[in-house]
Amino acid sequence: xxxxxxxxxxxxxxxxxxxxxxxxxxxxxxxxxxxxxxxxxxxxxxxxxxxxxxxxxxxxxxxxxxxxxxxxxxxxxxxxxxxxxxxxxxxxxxxxxxxxxxxxxxxxxxxxxxxxxxxxxxxxxxxxxxxxxxxxxxxxxxxxxxxxxxxxxxxxxxxxxxxxxxxxxxxxxxxxxxxxxxxxxxxxxxxxxxxxxxxxxxxxxxxxxxxxxxxxxxxxxxxxxxxxxxxxxxxxxxxxxxxxxxxxxxx
Numbered sequence: 001x002x003x004x005x006x007x008x009x010x011x012x013x014x015x016x017x018x019x020x021x022x023x024x025x026x027x028x029x030x031x032x033x034x035x036x037x038x039x040x041x042x043x044x045x046x047x048x049x050x051x052x053x054x055x056x057x058x059x060x061x062x063x064x065x066x067x068x069x070x071x072x073x074x075x076x077x078x079x080x081x082x083x084x085x086x087x088x089x090x091x092x093x094x095x096x097x098x099x100x101x102x103x104x105x106x107x108x109x110x111x112x113x114x115x116x117x118x119x120x121x122x123x124x125x126x127x128x129x130x131x132x133x134x135x136x137x138x139x140x141x142x143x144x145x146x147x148x149x150x151x152x153x154x155x156x157x158x159x160x161x162x163x164x165x166x167x168x169x170x171x172x173x174x175x176x177x178x179x180x181x182x183x184x185x186x187x188x189x190x191x192x193x194x195x196x197x198x199x200x201x202x203x204x205x206x207x208x209x210x211x212x213x214x215x216x217x218x219x220x221x222x223x224x225x226x227x228x229x230x231x232x233x234x235x236x237x238x239x240x241x242x243x244x245x246x247x248x249x250x251x
Contacts, residue, residue, distance in 0.1 A: 005176035006117060006185055007061055008079070012174070012224055013108070014054035015080035018070055019232070020101060021047030022239055026088055039137055040094070046130050053123055060119070071240040075233040076226040083166035085223070085232040092155040093163065095145070099138040099203075100167040104196045106131045111192065116184030139203055146207030153208050160209060168193070168219035 024044035055066035063069060083101060088094045109131060112124035145152040171193040174180060181188045197214060204211065222228070 001176070001179055002183055003061060005174070005179040005183065006120075007058060007063065008174055008176050009180055009185055010054055010058050010061075010120070012079035012081075014051045014058065015078045016084050016101075016105075016170075017047045017054065018051035019078070019080045019235065020084035020097075021045075021051060022235060023084060023086075023088055024094075024098075040098075043098070043134055043137070046134070050127050050130070053127075057119055057123065071236075073236075075228045075236060078226065078228065078232065078236075079224050080228075080232075081166070081169040081172065082220055082223040082229055083163065083169055085229055085235060086166065087231055089159075090155070092145075092152075093159040095138070095141055096156060096159040096163050097167075098134070099142050100163055100200065101170065102131060102134040102138055103199050103203075104167075104170050104192065106135045107195045107199065108186075108192055111187045115186060120185070142203060143206050146204070146209045156207075157209050160212075164212065164217045165220045168217060169221050169223055171196075172219070172221045172224040174224065 021044045024040045024047065051070070052066055055063075055069050058069065059065055064072075083097060086093075086097070106128065109124045109128040113121055113128060115121040115124065142156070146156050147153070171189040173189050177188055180186050201212065
């Protein structure tokens with residue numbers, strides 16, 4: 001049970017990073033500004049690299065090679081939250097998703113740096129350093145655009161309202177939650193969500209976006225258990241094209 005719980009934890013974190021990494025990469029060549037084109041491309045590269053490192057940990061625990069795990073599963077076998085698989089939409093939605101997700105990830109990897117599973121703790125210390133840039137980027141733009149013009153504020157508010165239920169799906173409890181916490185692998189999704197809400201509220205208070213009434217936001221769960229939107233399988237098909245043509249191709 002202990003190893004199964006650890007694998008489930010690693011899979012959901014790795015799958016989140018892989019899928020959002022590919023979504024972010026779709027901004028390459030299409031960013032609203034050259035700086036944003038470069039920023040999202042850089043963050044995409046980081047996330048795909050982070051997913052690879054996590055899949056390597058899984059491989060060390062007896063799971064298949066990273067390429068096989070990343071490119072040969074179908075949608076129902078993925079553990080990512082639904083937030084990361086949603087299409088990019090306009091820039092305002094991608095920015096809000098970036099802010100909500102990376103705020104959670106920065107906290108998650110900070111907590112994981114204290115994991116009792118030492119290989120994960122060591123990796124988390126490296127990744128949380130990379131995430132400092134991601135959160136700085138998101139926070140700077142949310143504060144700027146969330147207090148700029150009626151259009152920018154309205155666009156961000158609309159995207160925030162759409163994304164919030166999916167964002168709460170980040171914290172969908174694992175069926176092995178009690179074991180994950182008891183073994184010291186991770187402090188748990190409830191603790192992560194509590195810290196995340198404080199960070200999100202504090203940042204939004206520095207903008208003209210509306211304060212969030214958290215009790216009214218209904219979480220969209222399912223992704224951690226293989227229940228996904230219609231958008232994930234086409235993305236996986238696209239992601240796996242090269243590997244299916246040439247299995248020897250490297251990341």
